[in-house]
Amino acid sequence: MNTADPTTDLTALLAASGLGRLRPEAAREAITHIEWRPPRAGASAPWPNWAPEPLVTALIKAGIEAPWPHQVAVGEHARAGRHTVVATGTGSGKSLAYLLPALAELITEPTARVLYLAPTKALAADQLRAIATLDLPGVRAAVFDGDTPRDERDWVRQHANLVLTNPDMLHHGILPGHGRWRRFLRGLRYVIVDECHAYRGVFGSHVAHVLRRLRRLAPRDVVFLAASATSGDPAASVGRLIGAEAVAVSEDTAPRGAMTFALWEPPLQRDASGEEHRRSALAETADLLTDAVVAGMRTLAFVPSRRGAEIVSAMTRRALREVDAQLAALVAAYRGGYLREDRRALERALLAGDLTGLATTNALELGVDLTGLDAVLLAGYPGRLASLWQQAGRAGRAGRDGLCVMVARDDPLDTYLVHNPSALFDRPVEATVLDPGNPYVLGPHLCAAAMEAPLTPADLALFGAPDELVDELVDAGALRRRPTGLYWTHPQRPEVDLRGTGGAPIAIVEADSGRLVGTLDAGSAHHALHDGAVYLHQGTSYVVDRLDLDDATALVVAEEPDYTTHARDVTNLDIVAVRSYVDAGPIGLFLGDVDVSHQVVSYQRRAVGSGEVLGTFPLDLPPRELRTVAVWTTLSPEVVAGIEDLPGSLHAAEHAAIGLLPLVATCDRWDIGGLSTALHYDTGAPTIFVYDGHPGGAGFAERAYGIAGHWLRATRDAIAACGCLRGCPSCVQSPKCGNGNDPLDKEGAIMVLDLLLAALA
Ligand SMILES: [Zn+2]
Ligand SMILES: [Zn+2]
Numbered sequence: 001m002n003t004a005d006p007t008t009d010l011t012a013l014l015a016a017s018g019l020g021r022l023r024p025e026a027a028r029e030a031i032t033h034i035e036w037r038p039p040r041a042g043a044s045a046p047w048p049n050w051a052p053e054p055l056v057t058a059l060i061k062a063g064i065e066a067p068w069p070h071q072v073a074v075g076e077h078a079r080a081g082r083h084t085v086v087a088t089g090t091g092s093g094k095s096l097a098y099l100l101p102a103l104a105e106l107i108t109e110p111t112a113r114v115l116y117l118a119p120t121k122a123l124a125a126d127q128l129r130a131i132a133t134l135d136l137p138g139v140r141a142a143v144f145d146g147d148t149p150r151d152e153r154d155w156v157r158q159h160a161n162l163v164l165t166n167p168d169m170l171h172h173g174i175l176p177g178h179g180r181w182r183r184f185l186r187g188l189r190y191v192i193v194d195e196c197h198a199y200r201g202v203f204g205s206h207v208a209h210v211l212r213r214l215r216r217l218a219p220r221d222v223v224f225l226a227a228s229a230t231s232g233d234p235a236a237s238v239g240r241l242i243g244a245e246a247v248a249v250s251e252d253t254a255p256r257g258a259m260t261f262a263l264w265e266p267p268l269q270r271d272a273s274g275e276e277h278r279r280s281a282l283a284e285t286a287d288l289l290t291d292a293v294v295a296g297m298r299t300l301a302f303v304p305s306r307r308g309a310e311i312v313s314a315m316t317r318r319a320l321r322e323v324d325a326q327l328a329a330l331v332a333a334y335r336g337g338y339l340r341e342d343r344r345a346l347e348r349a350l351l352a353g354d355l356t357g358l359a360t361t362n363a364l365e366l367g368v369d370l371t372g373l374d375a376v377l378l379a380g381y382p383g384r385l386a387s388l389w390q391q392a393g394r395a396g397r398a399g400r401d402g403l404c405v406m407v408a409r410d411d412p413l414d415t416y417l418v419h420n421p422s423a424l425f426d427r428p429v430e431a432t433v434l435d436p437g438n439p440y441v442l443g444p445h446l447c448a449a450a451m452e453a454p455l456t457p458a459d460l461a462l463f464g465a466p467d468e469l470v471d472e473l474v475d476a477g478a479l480r481r482r483p484t485g486l487y488w489t490h491p492q493r494p495e496v497d498l499r500g501t502g503g504a505p506i507a508i509v510e511a512d513s514g515r516l517v518g519t520l521d522a523g524s525a526h527h528a529l530h531d532g533a534v535y536l537h538q539g540t541s542y543v544v545d546r547l548d549l550d551d552a553t554a555l556v557v558a559e560e561p562d563y564t565t566h567a568r569d570v571t572n573l574d575i576v577a578v579r580s581y582v583d584a585g586p587i588g589l590f591l592g593d594v595d596v597s598h599q600v601v602s603y604q605r606r607a608v609g610s611g612e613v614l615g616t617f618p619l620d621l622p623p624r625e626l627r628t629v630a631v632w633t634t635l636s637p638e639v640v641a642g643i644e645d646l647p648g649s650l651h652a653a654e655h656a657a658i659g660l661l662p663l664v665a666t667c668d669r670w671d672i673g674g675l676s677t678a679l680h681y682d683t684g685a686p687t688i689f690v691y692d693g694h695p696g697g698a699g700f701a702e703r704a705y706g707i708a709g710h711w712l713r714a715t716r717d718a719i720a721a722c723g724c725l726r727g728c729p730s731c732v733q734s735p736k737c738g739n740g741n742d743p744l745d746k747e748g749a750i751m752v753l754d755l756l757l758a759a760l761a
Contacts, residue, residue: 026267027264029267030264030265030266030267030284031262031263031264031265032263032264032265032418032419032421033262033263033418033421034260034261034262034263035260035261035262035263035421035424035425036258036259036260036261037258037259037260037261038258039255039256039257039258039401040252040254040255040256041255042068042253042254042255042256043068043069043253044065044066044067044068044069045066045067045068045069045071045072046066047066047067048067048072048075048076048100050075050079050101050104051075051100051104052104052107052108054107054136054137055100055103055104055107055134055136058134058135058136059096059134062133062134064096067093067096067100068092068093068253068254069251069253070086070088070092070097070249070251070252070253070254071086071093071096071097071100072100073249074086074097074098074100074101074225074249075097075100075101075104077247077249078098078101078102078190078223078225079101081221081223082223082246082247083223083224083225083226083238083239083242083244083245083246083247084223084224084225084226084246084247084248084249085196085225085226085227085228085234085235085237085238085246085247085248085249086098086225086226086227086228086248086249086250087227087228087229087230087231087234087248087249087250088230088249088250088251088252088254089229089230089252089254089256089389089393090229090371090389090390090392090393090394091254091256091371091372091393091394092252092253092254093254094194094227095127095130095194095227097227097249098190098192098194098225098227099131099192101190101225102114102116102162102189102190102192102225103131103134103136103139103162105189105190106136106138106139106161106162107136107137107138107139109189110138111187112161112187112189113161113162113163113184113185113186113187113188113189114161114162114163114188114189114190114191114192115163115165115170115184115188115190115191115192115214116162116163116164116165116191116192116194117165117166117167117170117191117192117193117194118164118165118166118194118195119166119167119194119195119198119199120166121143121145121146121147121166122343122344122347123194123195124143124145124164124165124166125143125164127164127194128141128142128143128164131162138161139161139162140159140160140161140162141160141161141162141163141164142155142156142160142162142163142164143163143164143165144156144157144160144163144164144165144169144173144174145165145166145169146168146169146173157180157181157183157184158183160184161187163184167199167206167207167210167211167498168498168499170210170214171206171210171213171448171496171498175210175213175214175217175448175452176448176451176452176493178217178452185217185218185219186219188218188219188222189222189223190222190223190224190225191211191214191218191222191223191224191225192224192225192226192227193211193224193225193226193227193238193241193242194226194227195227195228195229196226196227196228196237196238196241196432197228197229197231197237197386197432199241199432199434200432200433200434201433201434201671201694201698201699201700202438202441202694202695202696202698203498203499204241204432204433204434205434205435205436205438205441205698206441206445206496206498206499207241207498208240208241208242208243208434208436209436209441209442209445209449209463210445210498211224211241211242211243212242212243212436212445212449212462212463213445213448213449213452215242215243215244215462216449216452216453216459216462217452217453224238224242224244224246226238226241226242226246228432229386229387229389229390229429230250230252230386230389230390230429231386231429231430231431231432232428232429232430232431232432233248233431234248234250234432235247235248236431237431237432237434240434240436241432241434243436243462243463243464256396257396257400257401257402258396258401258402259392259395259396259401259402259403259404260401260402260403260404261392261404261405261406261425262403262404262405262406263405263406263408263417263418263421263424264284264405264406264407264408264418265278265408265415265418265419266278266279266280266281266283266284266407266408266410267279268723268724268728271610271611272610272612273610273611273612275611275728276724276725276726276728277410277728277729277730277733278408278410278728278729278730280409280410281379281380281407281408281409281410281414282303282308282311282312282315282379283315284379284407285301285303285312285359285377285379285407286301286311286312286315286316286319286359287319288301288377288405288407289301289312289316289331289357289359289377290316290319290320290323292356292357292374292375292377293316293320293327293330293331293356293357294320294323294327296356297356297374297375298353298356298357298373298374298375299356299357299358299373299374299375299376299377300357300358300360300373300375300376300377300391300394300395301357301358301359301360301376301377301378301379302360302361302362302376302377302378302379302382302391303359303360303361303379303380304361304362304379304380304382304383304409305361306361307536308361308379309333309334309359309360309361310333310359310536310537311536312333312359312379313331313332313333313358313359314333316331316357316359317331330354330355330356330357331355331356331357331358331359332346332349332355332357332358332359333358333359333360334346334347334358334359334360334361346358362382362387362391371393371394372394372396372400373394373395373396373402374395374402374403375395375402375403375404375405376391376392376394376395376402376403376404376405377404377405377407378391378392378404378405378406378407379407379409380406380407380408380409380411380414381406381408381409381413381414381417381424381662383662384429384430384662385424385427385428385429385430386429386430386432388406388424389429392404406418406424408730410728410729410730411659411729411730411735412655412656412659412660412715412718412719412722412730412731412732413659413660413662413663413718414730415718415721415722415730415731416660416663416714416717416718416721419721420717423663423714430665433665433698433699433700433703434698434699435697435698435699435702436463436464437464438696438697438698439469439696440627440695440696441696442463442464442465442469443469443472443473443478444494444495444496445463445496446460446463446465446469446470446473446479446486447473447478447479447488447494447496448488448493448494448496449463450479450485450486450487450488451488451493451494454482454484454485454486454487455479455485455486456485459485460486470486474486478490478494499521505519505520505521505522505552506519506520506521506522506525506529506547506552506553506554507519507552507553507554508520508529508535508537508542508553508554508556509553509554509555509556510542510555510556510557510558511545511555511556511557512557517537517542517556518537520554522552523693525547525549525554526567526600526621526624527567527569527600527736528567529544529547529554530544530547530567530600530603530619530621531544531545531546531547531619532544532565532603532617532619533547533565533567533603534561534563534564534565535554535556540558541558541559541560541561542556542557542558542559543556543557543559543561544556545557547621549621549622562607562608563605563606563607563608563614564605564606564608565603565604565605565606566603566604566606566740567600567602567603567619567738568600568601568602568603568604568616568738568739568740569598569599569600569601569738570598570599570601570738571596571597571598571599571673571675571738572596572597573594573595573596573597573630573675573680573689573691574594574595574682575592575593575594575632575682575683576592576593576594576595576627577592577593578590578591578592579591579592579593579629580592580705582708582760584759584760585759586635586636586638586639586755586759587633587634587635587636587639587755587756587759587760588633588634588683588685589631589632589633589705589708589760590631590632590633590634590705591629591630591631591701591702591705592629592630592632593627593628593629593630594627594628594629594630594689594691595625595626595627596625596626596627596628596630596673596675596691597623597624597625597626598623598624598625598626598673599621599622599623599624600619600621600738601618601619601621602616602617602618602619603616603617603619604616604617604740605617613740626691626693626694626695627695627696628691628692628693628694628695628696628697628701629691629692629696629697629701629702630689630690630691630692630701631689631690631691631701631702631704631705631708632683632687632688632689632690633687633688633708633756634680634683634685634686634687635685635686635687635752635755635756636685637685637686639755640686640752640755642751643748643751643752644745644748645743645745645748646678646686646748647676647677647678647743648743648744648745648748649745649747649748649749649751649752650676650677650678650686650687650688650749650752651676651739651743651744651745652719652727652731652732652744652745652746652748652749653676653688653715653732653749653752653753654674654675654676654688654689654690655674655732655733655734655737655741655744656715656718656719656731656732656749657674657688657690657711657712657715658672658673658674658690658734659715659718659734660711660714660715660718661690661700661704661711663711663714664703664704664707664710664711664714665699665700665703665704671692671693671694671698671700672690672691672692672693672700673690673691673692673693674688674689674690674691675688675689675691676688676689688752690704708760709757709760709761712753712756712757712760713757715753716750716753716754716757718731719731719732719746719749719750719753720750722746724746726746727744727745727746727749731746732744732746732749
């Protein structure tokens with residue numbers, strides 16, 4: 001904790017930031033740490049002599065007088081034929097860094113082609129607008145995505161020399177039809193992979209193989225230019241993503257304003273039933289956003305969940321209406337899953353200044369190029385330092401300070417962080433974790449690649465395909481071996497689910513009108529859209545009438561009941577194989593493959609406000625089966641003999657361990673599942689399992705296993721640091737618990753973790 005009296009700094013902070021309306025009493029209680037980052041002057045470089053005159057003229061006309069040295073460095077590497085990643089902060093001109101060599105090539109070489117990939121359609125559209133504004137001779141840029149009209153597609157294929165698209169379209173549209181893209185692919189000089197830190201986990205592993213499929217069909221000397229948020233070891237991550245060695249440019253030479261960063265822990269409260277919990281981060285964020293809008297500060301509030309973004313926006317509007325009805329119109333919510341037209345309208349309003357406050361999910365993290373705001377509020381730690389700095393970097397600009405306030409959520413990771421600021425401010429940004437070797441990802445892409453062109457031994461080396469996997473695909477009849485290579489001989493295309501969400505997204509449809517309200521990924525539907533679920537969308541509350549899994553549709557009715565719903569589930573886990581283990585006497589630590597069966601069986605209604613359980617209702621949903629990777633730990637029955645409530649202690653330790661895993665692996669709490677039991681049939685001992693929530697795993701459990709001591713130490717410290725008596729959401733309760741957080745024993749969890757740490761040391 002900060003030893004200096006934060007209130008002294010706080011007065012200056014409030015005065016300087018304009019957040020003067022912050023209640024000083026609340027702030028004195030809530031702020032655990034203030035971090036100040038000094039401004040940086042920055043440097044500039046002359047325009048490189050390889051940049052053609054029309055390009056330099058256009059850039060100067062657009063307000064860029066001279067490039068920064070790191071931008072020129074990227075171009076030098078690119079022109080020398082080296083795959084390059086630029087990994088610098090928000091607002092450091094990464095676009096210009098990769099566009100400079102790419103546009104120079106297009107202007108000077110008529111047959112050259114460039115492919116630009118963004119993780120979202122919005123970002124590709126944004127880039128097209130920016131490039132079109134430059135109005136460069138010889139540059140014919142066009143977006144090619146699912147929204148491109150059929151009659152324009154031929155023109156793009158034949159005439160565009162800069163095509164902007166996304167990995168999904170590359171996978172579904174461009175690579176399978178590569179015959180029609182022959183001319184474009186033959187001239188391909190650069191492939192730009194923007195916001196490449198988005199390609200992590202299972203999705204990242206999929207994109208890695210899409211890029212290998214592209215490399216196979218492109219000229220040998222094609223150069224990849226990637227842009228990433230600041231990240232640990234970007235060269236290695238990008239190397240794994242593209243399947244080739246890359247160099248990194250990570251010294252940021254752009255000027256930057258000073259940044260004040262405050263950590264804010266909401267007060268502990270006791271509800272009517274005596275349960276302890278902290279005031280919600282959403283409510284505190286809404287208060288701060290209200291103050292900011294009243295003060296006229298352009299402010300973004302990042303909220304990790306879609307539902308949370310809706311709530312913050314609704315609460316802020318309600319509070320503002322009491323001050324001045326006009327102010328309420330200056331606030332809105334923004335998230336993925338909104339219809340395209342709605343998102344565009346919000347982006348335009350924010351850019352035009354018609355909105356002052358926006359509560360957003362990280363959909364905006366990758367979306368419009370929006371920097372120079374007055375303040376950024378984070379409702380909870382966004383899960384990764386890379387995201388934290390990306391989001392915080394939207395505040396402030398050269399010559400002007402920015403303010404960022406991170407409000408701790410009621411969970412163990414946030415509790416740990418606001419009491420251990422060095423874990424935020426003195427720790428290098430984590431590396432991007434992806435695992436292209438996952439056979440569940442690799443297998444389907446080998447089939448897709450074979451459909452595009454027969455696979456040769458050199459191709460198999462490019463994909464890193466082990467012989468056993470290839471034999472398996474041949475034996476299963478997916479691939480056919482011929483003297484000229486491996487062939488896909490089926491009439492239909494192989495099925496590959498790039499976003500790894502387990503099936504088509506569920507369409508949310510209003511029952512009376514048939515209007516499409518939005519979509520939700522299939523993986524979340526059992527929990528969030530089951531029959532009877534209360535579902536919030538753009539501030540409107542809906543009740544699900546019927547979830548039809550065959551039609552991938554949820555019929556909903558606009559309704560605002562006085563209860564919330566919470567799904568209950570049953571999980572079974574079988575150990576398939578042990579990959580590695582540590583034998584520490586009475587303690588065992590294991591990494592291996594497991595089969596998880598997960599079924600949502602019922603849901604509870606709880607009263608809004610008091611949280612009182614109003615009833616439990618059965619559901620009839622099929623189990624979801626998952627073969628994945630888990631890390632687990634066993635304790636001998638003797639060593640835990642003194643622990644009174646063993647199931648509750650293991651369960652509490654499991655929850656907190658899942659909560660802290662994002663500290664050591666670049667996962668979300670929601671990417672991870674867990675199971676604990678006083679006796680597991682496969683281990684014959686008290687056991688805690690933590691598993692990757694994706695088929696084949698995403699590398700998270702493996703990472704946890706490799707760094708288990710650090711992970712479990714932080715877990716123990718987070719529980720011990722929490723001031724509650726019997727356990728609360730800030731330490732051992734979990735919002736996604738399928739057992740309604742019962743049983744849980746906070747003290748026992750600390751004992752279990754002490755036993756583990758003593759043995760593993
Ligand atoms: Zn607690
Ligand atoms: Zn649980």
